[in-house]
Amino acid sequence: MSVGSSNRSFGEEVDELETVGWYHYELSRHAAEALLMSNGVDGSFLLRNSNKGPECFALSVRAKDSVKHFHVRRQFGRYSFGFNEFATLQDFTSHLANQPLLGSETGNLIVLRFPYPRQVEEPSIYESVCVHTAMQTGRHESDLVPSAPSLGTKEGYLVKQGAIVKNWKQRWFTLNRNELKYFKDKMVRFKSVFLVFPERTFYLCAKSGVEADEWIKILRWKLSQIRKGR
Structure with a gap:
């Protein structure tokens, strides 16, 4: 080269x-x-x-x-x-x-x-194709790009404590972009974690420690991105 x-x-x-x-x-x-x-x-x-x-x-x-x-x-x-x-x-x-x-x-x-020589011989970084075998699968070009969820999204069941009546009810939570939403659903007993907002503290529960860690990590990441103005 x-x-x-x-x-x-x-x-x-x-x-x-x-x-x-x-x-x-x-x-x-x-x-x-x-x-x-x-x-x-x-x-x-x-x-x-x-x-x-x-x-x-x-x-x-x-x-x-x-x-x-x-x-x-x-x-x-x-x-x-x-x-x-x-x-x-x-x-x-x-x-x-x-x-x-x-x-x-x-x-x-x-x-x-x-x-340092002006002419440098570089080894090839490419592998040679010896055999390229085709087989009938019924797939199309669009199948080669698997669909994937958007970065930084999550959804699942959490149990939330009420603001007035301090009872616990299961809700379906969704996190998309900078919006955390929940919807009414059945009540289930889960392990506790909590999330603090400026005007109110939300007490939430996940069904396992692993699930709780996943929510905590993604919410902390979201908050850090908001502080950076992203």
């Missing part, structure tokens, strides 16, 4: 930098950082064009959990890097290979360990 492009016209003279396998042409600063952080390791480095102007380049190096960038300039075929100047491209690349320790302005020492 090519991670850069030379942007050369047909017949244009080949730039000598193209002979450097870790020169990535017009790779941007952010793209270089993403590439080195995602696929590189500590000490991975590459050379790319800089937006400082023509004949300006950047040496991007991964240093642990960040990427550092260093200016490289070319003038009349000579390369300047830091306080050093090199007469040829070969001298420059040989220097980086034999003296890979860089000192940044912050005092950090960075080692050039692994040149």
Whole structure:
């Protein structure tokens, strides 16, 4: 996979930098950082064009959990890097290979360990289909997408204590969007849980601890979403 492009016209003279396998042409600063952080390791480095102007380049190096960038300039075929100047491209690349320790302005020492190649062979992430067998099922395309309840909905029987007469009656509760509703039904004895509202405390019961936990968790989640304005 090519991670850069030379942007050369047909017949244009080949730039000598193209002979450097870790020169990535017009790779941007952010793209270089993403590439080195995602696929590189500590000490991975590459050379790319800089937006400082023509004949300006950047040496991007991964240093642990960040990427550092260093200016490289070319003038009349000579390369300047830091306080050093090199007469040829070969001298420059040989220097980086034999003296890979860089000192940044912050005092950090960075080692050039692994040149990140411009051409990267990536293994396939796809499995090959060997056999695709069809069988008659009577199903249709719509059957391939099963219906599912809306996110954050729940319904079921709970037992509620009356507001005036403190007796317990079974009610059918539904929770949809931000509305909790209940409907009249038969009375059953269940295990107790309670829900507090600003103007009234509702005492409710579920038939099991598991069912009570499910109601509590989904109601707490609903309240947290309302506070976040969702």
